[in-house]
Amino acid sequence: MKPLLRQLAALAAAIAFWHIAVGAASMAVVPPKRIFDSLPASDTIYLTDAKLVAAAVAGMGATASPKLILFGPSASTSAFRPHEVHQRYPAYEVHQLSLGWHNVTHAKLEARLMIESLPPEVLAKSVFALAVWYGGFVENGQPHLFDMESVFLQSGLFARQGGVLHPIASPSVLPVLLQLMRPFHFAQWLVESRLGTYRPHGFDRFVNAPAKAGEKEASMKVIEDEWLRRADRTLADQQFDELLEVAKLIDKAGARLLIVDLALPRWHTEHAAYLPSYAAQKEKYWPQLKKYPRVEMIDLTGVEALVDDENYYDLNHVTLEGTAAWADALKARWGPK
Amino acid sequence: LDFLSLSFGGLSLATVLLFHAARDVRWRQAVVGLASALYLASFVSAPEQLAALGAFLALGFGLVQLARRKPGSLVFGAGVVLLLACFAWLKRYSALEALPQPPPAWVTVGLSYILFRVLQLAIDELQNDGRAPVGPLGFLLFTCSFLTLVSGPIQRYDDHRAQLAKLGDFSLDAAGAYAGLSRMANGLLKVALVSTALLKLHGWVLAASAPAWATFGAAALIYLFFLYANFSGSIDIVLGLGALLGFALPENFLQPFRAGNLLEFWNHWHVTLSQWFKFYVFNPLLKLMGQWFKTPAAMVWAGVLGYVVTFFLMGLWHGTTFAFVLFGALLGVGAGATKLYESVMIKRLGKKGLAALRARHLYAAAANGFTLAYVAGALSLWWAVRAGSLSRAPAGVLVAGILMTLVRLPLTPNERSESKGLPITLKHHLWLGARAWLIAAIAFDSSFHVPELLYRGF
Numbered sequence: 136m137k138p139l140l141r142q143l144a145a146l147a148a149a150i151a152f153w154h155i156a157v158g159a160a161s162m163a164v165v166p167p168k169r170i171f172d173s174l175p176a177s178d179t180i181y182l183t184d185a186k187l188v189a190a191a192v193a194g195m196g197a198t199a200s201p202k203l204i205l206f207g208p209s210a211s212t213s214a215f216r217p218h219e220v221h222q223r224y225p226a227y228e229v230h231q232l233s234l235g236w237h238n239v240t241h242a243k244l245e246a247r248l249m250i251e252s253l254p255p256e257v258l259a260k261s262v263f264a265l266a267v268w269y270g271g272f273v274e275n276g277q278p279h280l281f282d283m284e285s286v287f288l289q290s291g292l293f294a295r296q297g298g299v300l301h302p303i304a305s306p307s308v309l310p311v312l313l314q315l316m317r318p319f320h321f322a323q324w325l326v327e328s329r330l331g332t333y334r335p336h337g338f339d340r341f342v343n344a345p346a347k348a349g350e351k352e353a354s355m356k357v358i359e360d361e362w363l364r365r366a367d368r369t370l371a372d373q374q375f376d377e378l379l380e381v382a383k384l385i386d387k388a389g390a391r392l393l394i395v396d397l398a399l400p401r402w403h404t405e406h407a408a409y410l411p412s413y414a415a416q417k418e419k420y421w422p423q424l425k426k427y428p429r430v431e432m433i434d435l436t437g438v439e440a441l442v443d444d445e446n447y448y449d450l451n452h453v454t455l456e457g458t459a460a461w462a463d464a465l466k467a468r469w470g471p472k
Numbered sequence: 473l474d475f476l477s478l479s480f481g482g483l484s485l486a487t488v489l490l491f492h493a494a495r496d497v498r499w500r501q502a503v504v505g506l507a508s509a510l511y512l513a514s515f516v517s518a519p520e521q522l523a524a525l526g527a528f529l530a531l532g533f534g535l536v537q538l539a540r541r542k543p544g545s546l547v548f549g550a551g552v553v554l555l556l557a558c559f560a561w562l563k564r565y566s567a568l569e570a571l572p573q574p575p576p577a578w579v580t581v582g583l584s585y586i587l588f589r590v591l592q593l594a595i596d597e598l599q600n601d602g603r604a605p606v607g608p609l610g611f612l613l614f615t616c617s618f619l620t621l622v623s624g625p626i627q628r629y630d631d632h633r634a635q636l637a638k639l640g641d642f643s644l645d646a647a648g649a650y651a652g653l654s655r656m657a658n659g660l661l662k663v664a665l666v667s668t669a670l671l672k673l674h675g676w677v678l679a680a681s682a683p684a685w686a687t688f689g690a691a692a693l694i695y696l697f698f699l700y701a702n703f704s705g706s707i708d709i710v711l712g713l714g715a716l717l718g719f720a721l722p723e724n725f726l727q728p729f730r731a732g733n734l735l736e737f738w739n740h741w742h743v744t745l746s747q748w749f750k751f752y753v754f755n756p757l758l759k760l761m762g763q764w765f766k767t768p769a770a771m772v773w774a775g776v777l778g779y780v781v782t783f784f785l786m787g788l789w790h791g792t793t794f795a796f797v798l799f800g801a802l803l804g805v806g807a808g809a810t811k812l813y814e815s816v817m818i819k820r821l822g823k824k825g826l827a828a829l830r831a832r833h834l835y836a837a838a839a840n841g842f843t844l845a846y847v848a849g850a851l852s853l854w855w856a857v858r859a860g861s862l863s864r865a866p867a868g869v870l871v872a873g874i875l876m877t878l879v880r881l882p883l884t885p886n887e888r889s890e891s892k893g894l895p896i897t898l899k900h901h902l903w904l905g906a907r908a909w910l911i912a913a914i915a916f917d918s919s920f921h922v923p924e925l926l927y928r929g930f
Contacts, residue, residue, distance in 0.1 A: 136492040139716070142649035142896075143485075149905020150912065157909070288918040322913040 154318050161321030170194060171217045172231045180317070180324040181290075184212075185283060188232045189290035190313060190320070192245070193302060195230065196253050197310035201260035203227035206245055209235030210397055211266030213452040219462035224470055233266060236281045238273050239377040244283060244300065246381050248293065250388040254306045263385050264393040264433075264465075265378075268451060269413035272374040289323070291316055369412035375420045386427040393469060394424060395433040398441035399451055433468050440464060475709055476664055476915045476922055483510060483618075484656075488716045497640030504613065504639075504717060511618035515581045524562055524578040525586075531555055532590030533611050539597035540605060548598060552591065559587050565792040582621035584789065588748055589615045593629055595752055610636075619710045619717075623703065623925055625724040626744040635719050642718030650896045650904065652716035657907035659708025662701045664914045664922050670698035671923050674855075688856075688868030692848035695855060698923075700728070703742070706925045732830060732839040733814075734806045735779070737847055738786075745786065754782040772815045780808035787850075795853045802850040841877030845869050 161167075165180045170191040173184040181187040195202065203224055205215050211233035221229040232249075234241065242265055250258060273280065284300055287293040292313060294303050302309050378394070385392040396417075404410065424430050435441060441464055446457030453461060474480060487507040491500050516522055535551045543551075561568055562580050593606060593614070606614075606629075614632050644652075674694045680687050704725045714721040724743050731737035738746045761774035787800025817826045829835055849869035856865060914920055 136644075138646045139488065139492050139644050139649045142646060142653060145901045146653060146904060146908060149901045150909050152902065153905050153909040285919065291916050291918070316916070319913050319916045323917055 157318035157321060161317055161324075165321070165324065167317070169197075171229060173233060174212055174231070180320050182324055182327055183286070185234055185281065185286040186290055188234055188245070189287045189292060191230060191232055192249050192252050193290070193292040193309045194313045195249065195310075196257065196306040198228065199254075199257055200228040201226060201262075202230060202253075202257065203262050203264065204230045204232060204249060205264045205266065206232045206234075206249075207242055207264075207266030207395075208233060208237045208268065208271045210268055210270075210451040210453075211395075213454075214266070214397065214458060214461040215264075215465065216455075216458045216462070219458050220465065223462050223466040227262070234281075234283070237283075238271055238275065238277075238280055239267075239374040239381065240275050241280070241283050242271075243377050243381045243384070246384055248287070248300065248302060250384060250390070252302050252306055252309055255389060257306075258388050258390045262391045262393060264395055265381060266395045266397050267378070268397045268399065269370060269407070269409045270451070272370045272413070272416070274371055274373050291319060370409060370416050372416075375416050378420065379423060382424050382427045382430045386429045389429075391429045391431070392427070393431050393433050395465070396436050397451070398435045398438050398464075400444045400447040401442045402444050403447075403450060404437075404442070431469065433465065435461075435464055435468075438464050474922075475660060475706065475925070476911070478915070479514065483507060483514075484713055487618075488713075491717050492644065495640050495643075497637070500639040500642075500718070501613070501636060504617065504636075505609070508613065508616050508618040508621070511621065512581070512616060515579050518577075521577050521579045524574060525580055525583065528555075528558055528562065528580075528583065529586065529590075529612070529615060531558060532586065532594075532615065533608060535590060535594045536597055536606055536611065539594040542598065548594075552594070555587070555590065559583060560792075563792050566794065582616065585620065585622070585624050585626060586615045588626050588745075589629070591752060592626075592748065596629065604633075619714045619719060619721065623706050623710075624742075624744055625707060625710075625722050626748050627722055631720075631722075639718045644716065646896050648715065650900060652712045654900075654904050654907075655708050655712030655715065657712075657904055657911060659705045659710075659712060660911045661907055662705025662708060663925065664705075664911060664920075667698050667702035667705060668920070668922050670694055670701055674698060684864045685867035685871050688852070688864035689845075689871035692852045692856075692865075692868055693844070693872050696844065696848040696851055699851065700725070700741075702923060702925060729844060730840065731843050732836060733843055734803075734810045734846060735814075737843055738783070738807070741847075745789075749782050749786050753785060754778050757781060772812075775815075776808045776811045779811045780804040783807040791854070795857050799850055799853045802853070806846055806850070838873075838877045842873040845873030848872055 161180060165178075168179075170179065170187060173188045173191065176182055176184045176187040179187055179190075181190050195204075203220065205211055205217070205220065212231060212235070215231060215233075217229045217231040220231075221227070232245065234245075246263060246265070249263070253261065284295075287300060288295070292303060292309065293300050295301075304312055382392055382394075399407070421432060425432060440460045441457075443457075446454055446460070448454050487503060491503045494500070512522070512525075532555060535555055538551055539548060561571065562574055562578070562583060564573060593611070597603065597606070610633065613636065614627075614629055617632075620627060674691050677687050677691045677694060707724045711721050711723070722744050724745075726740040726743060728737055728741035731740055758774060758778045761778065762771065765771050765774045781804065783806070784800040784804035787803040788796055790796050790799060814826070817829070821829060830839070846869065849865055849872070852865055852868070914922070
């Protein structure tokens with residue numbers, strides 16, 4: 136028995152040695168930094184925005200500071216830059232955890248995982264800001280929606296229990312595990328970045344990975360065909376019901392929720408075939424959302440400073456020059472003056 | 473349980489630690505039995521899913537008891553036919569599609585290997601006198617050992633029983649512990665990394681925009697290497713684990729890629745299956761034919777026929793569809809032709825002359841290359857039917873043969889003697905740790921899809 140135990144101990148020590156060695160190498164190759172923003176994914180060992188968000192969610196509980204967590208679709212990523220928002224809300228640790236190709240079902244999953252990853256005392260002083268636009272209410276099953284669960288599972292920080300995704304540890308342990316798993320994440324980075332096998336999912340598809348010639352244009356055409364010209368479609372209840380669920384979850388967790396209805400460029404508003412249906416659904420659902428005491432509605436649609444076509448580089452993504460106005464617009468409508 | 477899962481790692485570690493916690497032979501046998509029961513249970517969500525497997529085992533045990541009573545050949549033959557019929561039905565052979573099919577929930581994991589062990593036990597009982605009887609527990613431990621349940625190797629019962637009886641005397645030294653763990657690590661890496669990479673490469677080559685004969689030939693060879701990594705990796709895992717528990721399980725791969733002909737290949741690839749067929753099919757068949765064919769020339773043909781039949785059955789065992797009938801036919805024809813060629817060449821050159829020819833470098837390379845190409849071509853029936861590319865096989869196999877003749881594969885290291893008896897130094901520990909860390913990193917990544925162990929399905 137003794138030789139066996141000695142060998143097992145030696146094996147455990149050798150594994151620990153390699154784990155530390157790979158971890159040290161990872162620090163040298165890709166210096167670690169705290170994550171507040173899903174956008175610069177390719178500068179991190181997580182490579183894609185979705186995996187970066189998974190890591191960010193797991194690491195959020197590292198501090199007890201009140202948090203302002205921006206999440207939702209990629210339009211929110213470009214509009215609300217975390218440093219701009221933080222300047223206007225210095226009391227909050229600002230996290231930008233929005234993702235592309237994303238609907239409210241994704242937002243609900245993200246909200247639940249964030250709630251389960253944060254201690255109750257931090258939740259009680261934190262604010263979630265969920266950005267919405269009509270395109271984020273696309274029904275489940277659409278091919279361009281990405282598989283968020285698989286990415287979260289790949290991070291190793293979340294696992295399915297009874298078919299439902301949960302963090303693998305309590306909020307106090309999760310940030311420590313995130314650090315301990317860094318060598319494994321680095322191994323994934325090494326393979327995926329060298330073999331080029333990673334697939335950016337959302338906004339970082341354009342920002343982080345140079346698109347092949349014509350890919351962006353083709354993608355934009357699909358979006359335009361889908362969102363602007365499909366007048367035969369209306370927005371179904373499914374995703375609005377999911378929004379009610381998000382509100383219920385966050386309210387029950389003791390945190391606050393801002394539902395930020397995003398502005399769109401003027402040309403887009405003039406052409407979007409879905410807008411009447413979106414307006415009708417808001418009329419139906421917004422009063423129900425307002426019943427939750429910790430839920431506030433922030434309406435940025437039609438705000439003059441935000442609708443200038445020049446401040447967008449596509450359908451609804453804001454240029455860098457336009458972001459300050461968005462932070463100002465949010466500040467004007469919510470929080471201490 | 474998946475070999476890469478935390479559960480399998482936990483079960484293995486717990487079994488090894490509990491096993492070595494006491495030296496009492498019954499304790500150690502009980503630990504192995506408990507591990508086997510837990511391993512089998514991991515394949516089902518409800519006990520009734522094991523009903524068919526249980527019934528098959530009961531039938532097998534009955535056949536062994538019947539054999540002990542030395543019944544007439546007709547009665548024993550009827551018992552064997554019944555067992556084979558149940559096996560074919562439970563395995564859903566496509567030829568039996570007209571019959572009502574067994575419920576999908578029934579779990580029949582390891583059934584093929586159980587069949588071999590049961591037949592082996594029954595035939596040995598029939599042929600040998602004075603053996604100690606096989607009790608129900610001993611029968612279950614032999615047929616359903618967690619080490620060999622899903623993909624072998626096929627151990628001889630007498631060896632198994634002898635090792636089981638001596639488990640109390642087994643002690644592990646530092647070199648033995650290292651060798652066992654090291655072999656497990658090698659096996660896990662072969663399964664998780666090498667076989668995964670080769671299967672991906674196989675897919676890429678098939679999809680490549682190159683001439684069809686070139687892609688087929690390359691894909692066929694890659695699939696052969698994939699299968700080797702996948703299967704020999706799983707064997708390394710169980711042999712390494714077995715070594716930690718006092719079981720010297722038989723080697724299943726002995727540098728098969730060095731083979732100079734098909735018969736040699738099968739003596740080095742899935743060795744225990746080949747030996748089983750040699751003992752229980754080829755030898756009895758040859759003995760039977762020896763009663764009919766009296767002249768030496770006729771015996772050559774009897775040998776050829778024996779090889780054709782044996783290899784056909786061996787190929788057929790691998791699957792349940794018509795593609796495996798063809799696979800068996802190709803193996804049978806190949807083995808028969810090899811035997812015939814050997815006989816003709818011996819007649820013309822003599823044994824020494826043939827040995828001299830085989831020693832020639834170009835001949836040896838060509839023989840090796842075309843043997844591997846033939847096997848790779850036959851194995852293409854496992855994937856090319858699905859890929860719809862079977863028509864490219866002849867040209868592809870020719871190209872693969874020429875390629876392999878030119879390249880000559882690097883030899884596969886035989887890991888049996890790894891570090892046995894050598895002092896284990898820091899370098900060894902770090903090397904084992906590096907492999908183990910890599911395995912952990914692979915297991916960590918849920919997006920890393922390790923291919924199924926192919927021989928688990930047989």
